Amino acid sequence: MKGQYEIGYVLNPESTEEDVKKVADSILGIIKKAKGEIENVDEWGRRPLAYRIQNHNEGVFTFIKTDFDGSVVANIERRLRLSEKVMRFLVLRLDDKLKKANKLTKKWQKIDKNAKKTKTFPQKEKKDEEELKIKNEVKDE
Amino acid sequence: MSNTQTNHRSQKKYYFSRKKYCFFCKERIKLIDYKDVKILENFILDTGKIQPARVSGTCSYHQKQLTKAIKRARHMGLLKFVEPRRG
Structure with missing residues (x-):
């Protein structure tokens, strides 16, 4: 094995x-x-x-x-x-836990699909990403 | 008097309305590694205790992994154990 x-x-x-x-x-x-x-x-x-x-x-x-x-x-x-x-x-x-973890990807894919259907979610995520980017830039400086 | 009562209520609602989310679900982390200490440090209190899930908002799947990862990191000398209270 x-x-x-x-x-x-x-x-x-x-x-x-x-x-x-x-x-x-x-x-x-x-x-x-x-x-x-x-x-x-x-x-x-x-x-x-x-x-x-x-x-x-x-x-x-x-x-x-x-x-x-x-x-x-x-x-x-x-x-x-x-x-x-x-x-x-x-x-x-490590590998025996990956099987369980791969179930999560299906969950996340579903969430992403639902987010694409409704227009409100992606906009919110984009805002968060922009905020994170700005924060990261500040930290880097 | 009636005004003060309503104010209290509104304040309480304001406090508990903050949205919690699982950090690891948002970052799309499948397995938590005991080596990335920078992430694990965020889920530890000043005393060295593991933060409860109801405070941090992590989901049960990731909280279980977190506790194991933190305990492994402690064994390897990357994180501190719980310190006893002074005095």
Whole structure:
């Protein structure tokens, strides 16, 4: 059973760039062995934490989006748990919720169709969009 | 006296007539991601508590996702937990 997964983990702020690469490579290696596909690797870098974790105020964030076999998840979680530099981690499955979410698009399409039939709604939406645009412009400045 | 009473009524009606709408339905967001902290911060009170749906106006479908997303973000150290009251 292939599925879309997202792996996120927070590293110790004392870890160097080599350590970050090591952890990432070890996980990517497991995925490649299981013939999974890597969609993208999102590296946020150093970021302040909302609260203290293990007496640290900062963390190094990385998020990996992948398509792979679900049986490997336990392997990856074990690897993350055992590595000392990793403070927190989260592995999520994404695709099973997309089916439910796709029902919403039908709802929204209906709303859009009804809005087109009645002339009053689109005008209101346009006004809102214009207001938002003006607000965004002000923020950008 | 009669005038004052009518004034009170009109004020009350004015307060509760503000229209609420679901932010995520309006922006057409299907799944709420725990990573976009900028959006999640808007649905958290100063104490760190999750804002109730009756205050923010989010629909039940998105409120359920919101609570999960906020709790995940807390676990990862992106959002704060509920702070105890001082004194």
